[in-house]
Amino acid sequence: MCRPAAEKRYYQANAQNFRIRLRVSRRGLFKIIVGGFAATAVAATALLLGTKQGRAALESLVPAGLPAPSKDVTMSLNGSEVHVTVKANRTLLKVLREDLSLTGTKQGCTNGECGSCTVILDGLPVYSCQRLAVEMDGRQVTTIEGVSSGGSLSTLQQAFIDYGAFQCGYCTPGFVLSATALLRSNPNPSADDVNQGLSGNICRCGSYPHITNAVLAAAKRVDAD
Amino acid sequence: MSSPVVGTSVADVRGKERVTGTAQYTVDLSRPNMLFGAIVRSKYPNAKILRIDTSKAESLPGVKAVITGKDVPPISFPPFLSYDLRVLAGATDSYVRFVGDEVAAIAAETEEVAETAAKLVDIQYQPLPFNLDAETTMQPGAPDVASSLGFPRNVQSAYSPLVMTRGDIDAGFAEADVVFEGEYRVPPQAAASLRPFSCLAEWDGPNLTVYNDSQVIFVRQGELAYLLGIPTANVRVVSQYMGGGFGEDNLYRFIPLAAILAQKTSRPVKMVMPQDYAFEGSPNKRHAASFIARLGAKRDGTITAMDLQATYDKGAYLAGGSSVPYVGARAVFNGYRVPNMRYTTYAVFTDNPPAGAFRGYGGVQSNFAVQSAIDDLAEQLGMDPTEVHYLNCIRPDDVLEIEGEQVDFSQVGGSAFMEAIEKGKAATDWESRWSPSGAAAAAGHVRTGLGMALLTYGFGHKPDTANVSISVRPGGEVEVLMGTADLGGGQPTTISMIVAEELGARLEDVSVSLGDTNLPAAPALGSFGSRTTFITGNAAKLAAADAKQKLLAAAAGMLGTTSDQLGTSGSKVLVSGSSQSASFSQVVQSLPGGVSIEGSGEYVHTAQTSKSGFQFGACFAEVEVNEWTGKTVVKRLVMAQDYGRVINPRAAEGQMQGAAMQGLGYGILEDYSVDETTAQSTTRDWLYYRVPTITDVPEMVSIPIESPDPRGPFGAKGAGESMIICTHSAIRNAVANAIGVRFTSLPITPQMVIEALKANGGK
Numbered sequence: 001m002c003r004p005a006a007e008k009r010y011y012q013a014n015a016q017n018f019r020i021r022l023r024v025s026r027r028g029l030f031k032i033i034v035g036g037f038a039a040t041a042v043a044a045t046a047l048l049l050g051t052k053q054g055r056a057a058l059e060s061l062v063p064a065g066l067p068a069p070s071k072d073v074t075m076s077l078n079g080s081e082v083h084v085t086v087k088a089n090r091t092l093l094k095v096l097r098e099d100l101s102l103t104g105t106k107q108g109c110t111n112g113e114c115g116s117c118t119v120i121l122d123g124l125p126v127y128s129c130q131r132l133a134v135e136m137d138g139r140q141v142t143t144i145e146g147v148s149s150g151g152s153l154s155t156l157q158q159a160f161i162d163y164g165a166f167q168c169g170y171c172t173p174g175f176v177l178s179a180t181a182l183l184r185s186n187p188n189p190s191a192d193d194v195n196q197g198l199s200g201n202i203c204r205c206g207s208y209p210h211i212t213n214a215v216l217a218a219a220k221r222v223d224a225d
Numbered sequence: 226m227s228s229p230v231v232g233t234s235v236a237d238v239r240g241k242e243r244v245t246g247t248a249q250y251t252v253d254l255s256r257p258n259m260l261f262g263a264i265v266r267s268k269y270p271n272a273k274i275l276r277i278d279t280s281k282a283e284s285l286p287g288v289k290a291v292i293t294g295k296d297v298p299p300i301s302f303p304p305f306l307s308y309d310l311r312v313l314a315g316a317t318d319s320y321v322r323f324v325g326d327e328v329a330a331i332a333a334e335t336e337e338v339a340e341t342a343a344k345l346v347d348i349q350y351q352p353l354p355f356n357l358d359a360e361t362t363m364q365p366g367a368p369d370v371a372s373s374l375g376f377p378r379n380v381q382s383a384y385s386p387l388v389m390t391r392g393d394i395d396a397g398f399a400e401a402d403v404v405f406e407g408e409y410r411v412p413p414q415a416a417a418s419l420r421p422f423s424c425l426a427e428w429d430g431p432n433l434t435v436y437n438d439s440q441v442i443f444v445r446q447g448e449l450a451y452l453l454g455i456p457t458a459n460v461r462v463v464s465q466y467m468g469g470g471f472g473e474d475n476l477y478r479f480i481p482l483a484a485i486l487a488q489k490t491s492r493p494v495k496m497v498m499p500q501d502y503a504f505e506g507s508p509n510k511r512h513a514a515s516f517i518a519r520l521g522a523k524r525d526g527t528i529t530a531m532d533l534q535a536t537y538d539k540g541a542y543l544a545g546g547s548s549v550p551y552v553g554a555r556a557v558f559n560g561y562r563v564p565n566m567r568y569t570t571y572a573v574f575t576d577n578p579p580a581g582a583f584r585g586y587g588g589v590q591s592n593f594a595v596q597s598a599i600d601d602l603a604e605q606l607g608m609d610p611t612e613v614h615y616l617n618c619i620r621p622d623d624v625l626e627i628e629g630e631q632v633d634f635s636q637v638g639g640s641a642f643m644e645a646i647e648k649g650k651a652a653t654d655w656e657s658r659w660s661p662s663g664a665a666a667a668a669g670h671v672r673t674g675l676g677m678a679l680l681t682y683g684f685g686h687k688p689d690t691a692n693v694s695i696s697v698r699p700g701g702e703v704e705v706l707m708g709t710a711d712l713g714g715g716q717p718t719t720i721s722m723i724v725a726e727e728l729g730a731r732l733e734d735v736s737v738s739l740g741d742t743n744l745p746a747a748p749a750l751g752s753f754g755s756r757t758t759f760i761t762g763n764a765a766k767l768a769a770a771d772a773k774q775k776l777l778a779a780a781a782g783m784l785g786t787t788s789d790q791l792g793t794s795g796s797k798v799l800v801s802g803s804s805q806s807a808s809f810s811q812v813v814q815s816l817p818g819g820v821s822i823e824g825s826g827e828y829v830h831t832a833q834t835s836k837s838g839f840q841f842g843a844c845f846a847e848v849e850v851n852e853w854t855g856k857t858v859v860k861r862l863v864m865a866q867d868y869g870r871v872i873n874p875r876a877a878e879g880q881m882q883g884a885a886m887q888g889l890g891y892g893i894l895e896d897y898s899v900d901e902t903t904a905q906s907t908t909r910d911w912l913y914y915r916v917p918t919i920t921d922v923p924e925m926v927s928i929p930i931e932s933p934d935p936r937g938p939f940g941a942k943g944a945g946e947s948m949i950i951c952t953h954s955a956i957r958n959a960v961a962n963a964i965g966v967r968f969t970s971l972p973i974t975p976q977m978v979i980e981a982l983k984a985n986g987g988k
Contacts, residue, residue, distance in 0.1 A: 103253035104246020106468075108419040109500050113911040116419050144246035153244065161240035164875045167241030167883055168713030170468035171422045176244055199920045202911060204418050204469060205713055206886025207879055208919040 075136040078146025086133040093117045096143060104144035104173050108202075115201030118174035119143050125181040125200075133183040144173035147180060156180055156218040163214035167205035179215045188219055207212050231726045231939050234875035238718045239711060248466045251438045252423040252497055257815035259425070260289055262381045262483050262496035263339035265346045266328040266506050267314065267321035270541075270576035270904035271355035271368060274319045274328065274348060282331060282345040285795050286577055286639070287338035289490045291346065295597060297485060302476070303451045306444055308543040309374045310483045311581070312452060321350070323543035323578045324904050325506025329480050329799045331695075332486040332494050340523070342501060348738035355576035355904060359538035360515055362573045370541055371574035376555035381543060381572035384550045389558060389568045391626050393713035397530025397565025400633055401521025405602040405855075409518065409594040410970040411539075413897045414890075415504050415908075416583055417916050418469020422502055427493035428482035433484055439464040439474050441713050441751030446742045452481045453488075470712030471887070472582030472753055473509045476544055489631050499911040500777050509581030510547050513538040516594035520602045521565075526613040528602075533557060533594060537572045537580075537587075538744045544579035549587040556588030556950065557595050558627050559839055560642075560681035561617050571956045582753065584887065585949040587949025588682045593905060593971065596954035601967055604661065605659055608778055610958065611655060618642035619841075621932070628836065637644065637837050638934035638942065641867035642679060645843035649677060652863040653845045660911060663963045670852045673860075674963025677845045678954035684838035686753035691764035693745035695772045695824040701796055701810030703728060703735045705768075708744035710762055711750050714945050715876035716757045720765045722872055723938050727769035728776075728824075729793025730809065748830070755943025756830075761836065762938035772824025780807055780823065783815045834936060840947040846883065846955040847923075850963045852982055855975030857960055859921070862952065865928040869942030878927045885925065888952025890917045893972050 015101050061134040068089040075082055075101070086095050093110070096102045096119070105128055108116025119128045120142040156179055159165070166172040177199060182189060182197035189197065194215045195208075203211065242248040247757045280292040294315025301317075302310050311317055314326045321328060328347050333339035354368040361367055362379045370379050397406060424437040433453070439445055442462040452456040452944050467474070471499045479496045487494040487686040498506075514537045521530035537550045550570040557568055568591075582592045583589075599617075603610035619625065621639035625632055634640050650656065653675060658664045665673040711717050738744060748760040777788040780798040786793070791803045799808045807815075813822055845863040850856070862885055871877050894915045908914040933940025953971060966981040 006291070033696070079295075098255075104251065106246070106250070106419075107252055107421060109911050111500065111910055114419050141962075148245050153241065157244040160244045161236045164234075164237065164715075164879050166237070166240070166243050166713070167879060168418075168420075168468050168470055169248055169466065170250060170418070172243050173246040195919045195922070198920050202419060202918060204416070204471075204887075204914060204916060206883035207919065208886065208917075208922045209882050209925055210875075210879055211919065212922070 006062045033063045052101070063180045069176065076140040078142055084133065086201055087132050088132065090133050091129050092131040092133045092136060092141070095133040096128060102143050102145050106170055106173055108171070111123070115174045115178065116171050118177045118201060120177055120181050123181065123184065142177070144176060147176060155221050156183065156215065159214040159218035159221065163210050163217060165214035166207050166209040170202045171201060175203065175211060183215070183222065184218055187222065189215070191216060229726060230722045230732050231872050232874070233724055233948065235718055235732065235873050237715060238721050250420050250466050250468045251436050254425050254436055256425065256427060256493040256497065259493040259495050260332040260334060260486070260490055261336040261339045262479065262486055262494050263331045263333070263343040264327050264479060264482065265343045265348070267326040267328055268323050268324060269321055269350055269352050271353040271370070272321050272350040273313050273353060275351055276349040277329065278347040279329065280345060282342040285338060285342050285345060287334035288331060288342045289334065289492070290332045290486050290608055291329060291342065292485060292489070295953045297453065298451065298452055303448055306441065306448065306476045308547060310476060310478065310542050310544050312478055312485070315449065320373065322370060323576055323696055324906070325578050326541070330482040330486060332490050333358060337747050338495070356576055357397070357577055357899060357901065357904060359513065359536050359573050359575050359944060362575050363571070368576070370392060370576055374542065378544070378572055378575040381539060381547070381574070384570055384572040387550055387554065387570040387700065389554045389628065390566065391522060391558065392565035394530055394532055394565050396569040396761045398521040401529045402524045403522050404518045405522070405605050407518050407598050407599065407601055408516065408969060409597050410515045411513060411593050412971060413513045413580060414583055415897055416469055416471045416473035416509065417503055417911065417914060418473060419469065420468025421500060422477060422479065422494060422498040422507065424480045424483050425493060425495045426480070426487040428487055428491070432461070434461045434463065434828060435480060435484060436463045437474070437480055438467040440467065440470055440472070440710050440753050441475060441710065442710055442740065442742050443746045443749050444751055445480065445497060449481060449484060453484060462742045464710040467710050467712040469715070471584040472586060473737045475509055475582045476793070481621065503911045504897070504908040504914055506578065508584060510578065511583040511589065512580035514553070514590040517593070518594050518598035520598055522602060522606065524606065526603070526606055526608050526616050526746055528561065528563045528617045531561065531563045531566045533569070533591070535568065535570045535591060535594070536746055537570065537590070537637060539572050539574050540577040540579035541574060542579040543984050544581055552587030553591035556682050557591050558682065559678060560595070560619060562619050562623050562625060563617055584884065585682065585946050586754070587954070588950045589891070592678065592680060592950045593954050593957070596951060597957055597969065599956040600676065600961060609659065610730060611650055611677060611906060611909055615643060615646050617648070632837055634683060635904050637839060638869055639932045640839070640973045641841040641932050642843070644930055645841060645865035645867070648865045648930070649843045649863050650846040652926050653847065655845070662965065664847065671964040672850050674850065674959040674961070675845065676844060676955050676958030676960070678951040678958060680840070680842045680844065680947055680951035681951050682840045683836070685759050685830055685835050686754045688835045689748045689756065689760055690830065691749065691761045691828045692745035693747050693764040693768040693826050694745055695760060697772055697776060697822040699810060699811050699813045699821065701734055701808055703730045703763065705735060705737045706744045707739050707747040707761055709747050709757055710740045712752055714757070714880060715873060716752060716761070717878060719758050719872050720761060724769045726939065727766045728773050729795070729798045734796050751836055755945040757807045757841065758941050759943050760828055760830045760935050762941060764826045765827025766938045767828060768824045769789055769826070772822055775817060775822045775824060776809060776812055779816055780812045783807055785876045794959060808871065819956045820915055840867060842947050842951070844948060844951045844955040846952070846959040848956060848959040848963055850960055852964060855978035857978065859893070859923040859956055861924045861926070862930065863926040864948050865930055866944065866947055867930045867931065867932055867942065868944045869937050870931055870940035871929050871932040872939065872941050874929065875936050877929065877944055880945050881927055882925055884946060886922065886951035888949045889921065889956065891971060891972070892953035893958035894921070896972050896974060922940065971982050
């Protein structure tokens with residue numbers, strides 16, 4: 001198989017971008033463990049890619065010059081079955097935003113540090129920039145578009161508005177999803193529980209006190225419902 | 226009459242879009258057929274470009290254009306924001322001046338190809354000696370940074386020195402019983418907003434449209450027109466939602482670069498900057514600064530002389546924020562009634578990335594020096610620092626000389642300092658808890674301290690104009706047009722409330738169009754410097770009054786009475802002393818052929834008003850410092866702030882708390898670091914540049930103070946910045962109270978605490 005030199009160069013130059021950087025941030029470690037950075041072949045590949053030896057090992061398996069392989073993925077996205085063909089190196093964040101036009105998932109640091117891109121994966125909040133889309137086969141993903149069904153806001157979203165729990169709003173979808181997952185697992189959180197649960201999301205505007213209030217209020221409202 | 230709108234907490238009028246993720250920031254936009262841009266940046270802080278070879282990049286499949294300095298206009302940005310920056314380094318000479326200086330730009334079919342191409346641009350540099358130290362850059366023999374840009378000796382001549390004086394400084398020291406001298410230093414601070422810096426540029430014939438998260442759309446419009454040599458009318462800038470918005474968007478080369486690439490390729494070009502750009506390459510970090518402070522005082526704490534010398538590090542270009550040192554000076558003069566003051570500023574160039582605007586522009590730095598120095602003076606005098614502040618702060622009826630003009634504070638809403646100190650002390654139980662050696666009842670390795678700092682800052686700095694227009698539609702809808710951006714400070718809500726209140730409309734009937742240079746400019750300079758509520762709010766109030774007058778005139782005919790018998794409330798015109806009324810909708814529909822009733826308002830913010838907007842406040846901090854680990858935890862912040870009149874209390878509280886969190890970050894967390902041998906930043910992301918998270922939030926007590934400014938809409942003042950001015954200083958003073966170490970630089974990291982305690986042999 002003969003590949004144009006430019007394409008080979010492209011792959012080689014980009015090899016380091018294909019590496020998934022596994023950096024453990026504040027609650028990243030927790031997420032990686034709890035979220036089960038499941039030992040799928042892909043995740044293992046991602047881990048391997050984090051090291052020089054890993055890249056060499058992978059390159060020995062993949063014929064030189066091949067672009068990233070693609071895979072068909074079927075996932076449950078916001079309650080609907082979705083089929084996508086994705087390249088192995090694309091993150092869930094990119095596929096959601098670029099292939100599926102779901103731009104409610106906001107692109108932040110793309111490094112697993114800020115939480116802007118949080119989605120719910122099988123019930124747990126995860127950074128979509130740290131997940132490969134090929135991992136999503138057979139799994140359930142909820143994005144911000146799936147939180148407000150039929151145009152009506154969730155109790156939590158309404159509480160965010162009522163309590164002024166945002167300023168610029170860029171981090172807000174991520175916070176809403178982290179808090180949604182938190183309230184599902186802990187319907188009656190204390191303020192400390194809320195803050196621990198949201199400690200992996202950054203709000204540079206510093207709307208934190210209002211966010212805590214909004215989540216606590218939403219918990220009470222859900223109780224009352 | 227319906228209940229008033231102004232003064233009640235109202236939810237963000239664009240909140241639904243934010244909580245559902247439907248708010249589209251620039252990075253969320255796409256166009257069919259668009260190209261992706263990437264930028265090649267210098268790795269050297271000072272170097273001569275010997276050769277640029279773009280052939281490999283150009284031959285990569287999918288690459289549509291590669292441009293370097295020779296392909297961009299050989300001119301600098303126009304004054305006001307960016308000054309001496311060229312669109313690319315190499316446009317008029319062959320030097321790069323900081324790590325991150327832009328050298329080439331690429332447009333390609335995909336982001337990946339663009340990024341790969343950027344790595345294939347081959348640049349040969351001759352590295353030159355560099356200097357990152359602002360304190361030595363003016364010395365003979367220091368590496369030359371800026372002479373080729375018109376700034377010999379690495380100084381910004383207009384501000385070097387800038388001297389502001391009051392009274393006779395020598396006489397002030399002569400009558401002092403005690404003279405205190407201290408040196409203080411503050412680091413850069415990155416805005417560290419989460420949204421990637423991005424823009425989308427597209428041409429339609431001779432017309433350019435640029436989408437960009439921007440606080441300054443009209444300035445950007447003028448800037449692009451000037452750089453591209455096209456009429457301003459041919460440029461449209463749109464900023465519907467802004468992520469971040471702390472001043473950091475003020476100057477960016479990627480925007481004109483995207484426009485040039487889009488023109489060259491006849492395709493829309495989207496530029497998304499990599500995330501480390503928010504730290505290393507981006508201009509507009511807060512200026513690092515150093516100060517020498519001298520205070521002369523009487524034994525009773527009366528300060529007789531205050532002398533400050535400041536050096537602000539501009540980085541490699543004048544770029545954004547030319548007047549930062551001036552604002553820093555004002556943020557001291559506006560605070561104290563000290564009869565003899567002198568403030569001497571130097572603004573100097575180094576090979577650091579250009580510094581610029583960040584919330585609290587100039588004032589955050591000088592506040593640290595003055596508030597630390599007064600606290601240190603109080604210790605030397607054996608006094609409670611609150612008493613020293615109380616004695617010397619500006620009083621509500623003071624008349625003081627500021628920049629050669631007499632300012633009568635009773636005419637500008639008074640001064641809220643004394644009230645802020647009184648209320649802050651009450652809320653912290655200061656009288657019974659504070660002692661010179663901390664607030665802990667018992668000895669232990671976790672020490673508790675109380676500290677405070679005052680803040681003063683201008684708002685609406687620089688003369689400006691705002692135009693707002695209003696249409697009352699046949700359906701009764703009230704549409705407000707104002708060309709300002711929504712940067713998250715609640716501006717659209719505030720303006721809607723002002724219009725509803727003045728017009729007598731229901732808030733739910735009011736909608737706002739904004740963020741587009743096709744709308745009337747309000748304010749023309751942009752949304753920065755705590756100006757939108759005051760300047761645009763005044764224009765909106767005038768526009769609403771104009772529309773109301775026309776509504777009443779129309780209703781008078783319809784209801785068979787005269788205008789003076791009519792009033793408005795709840796989107797209805799009411800007849801005085803009668804149950805008769807007509808809805809706005811009925812009034813508009815009654816007009817012959819009338820489509821809608823239009824109102825317009827123009828507010829001119831003069832040189833005088835722009836110099837005399839004063840924000841006042843105080844922050845009281847309670848900290849715990851662990852003497853074993855060195856960690857400082859801020860337990861409580863009591864914040865008293867003068868809003869003039871609060872328009873939307875919850876939004877105002879959000880601004881106060883958010884500003885305080887950024888101040889807290891600057892005080893103890895945000896440690897921007899550079900490797901001195903390579904000039905590369907070692908804090909290039911949110912992992913290493915640690916901004917506050919929700920677990921860093923202390924208990925926060927907000928105390929709004931209302932002393933209406935007669936010139937503001939309903940008495941309101943600007944309020945978006947103030948608490949960031951002094952929170953870091955209050956925390957520093959609380960740490961000093963807790964462990965007896967008077968830190969002179971920030972952030973106060975655990976390492977600094979441990980080292981200082983070791984050096985002191987413990988407390």
